[in-house]
Amino acid sequence: AQTVTQSQPEMSVQEAETVTLSCTYDTSESDYYLFWYKQPPSRQMILVIRQEAYKQQNATENRFSVNFQKAAKSFSLKISDSQLGDAAMYFCAYERGGSEKLVFGKGTKLTVNP
């Protein structure tokens, strides 16, 4: 079974600084996708960034980027120029191609200090 591990239950960062959230996963599949989802307090969960396993290039979305290390099965999220609105629970997630099932990690609560 596929598993997703987020080893940092909580992280904090100063506004305008950079923070990296860690995620590792375990799979024997070759066709899969990785995601970071953000869930702000009392607001809906939104997709931050996605990565196809077959792509070597790391995905980037504005201030958000990933470091995808396929051999190490590592998928970390870097948030640059952190903003107060980045404070949220961040979930790393995995989906085997065609499965329609997201497997979530336990989440990392990010606090942004002014």
Add this chain to the structure above:
Amino acid sequence: DTEVTQTPKHLVMGMTNKKSLKCEQHMGHRAMYWYKQKAKKPPELMFVYSYEKLSINESVPSRFSPECPNSSLLNLHLHALQPEDSALYLCASSSMTSGRVGELFFGEGSRLTVL
């Protein structure tokens, strides 16, 4: 602004009640999902509907009954629930196109309390 609308936002019910949670999306998505989320935990998949047919049931107890009347609507019928069923119930949808696998759009959730 959320494009997946869930009602009600809050629901309190007794163990003998029958109630329903509703979810609606108008993005033309062909897959819809129900997730259950306990406090400080990740969402847990309950059901998936693809093209209005139930494609995944994660061994959810029969006191939860999903229904997909059409491609835009998803209901979750609740009957004889237990206090441990209290949670945030999230609805989500996805387009299922190959370039957007796993890109789910979530509603704000229905917070259910079972007394």
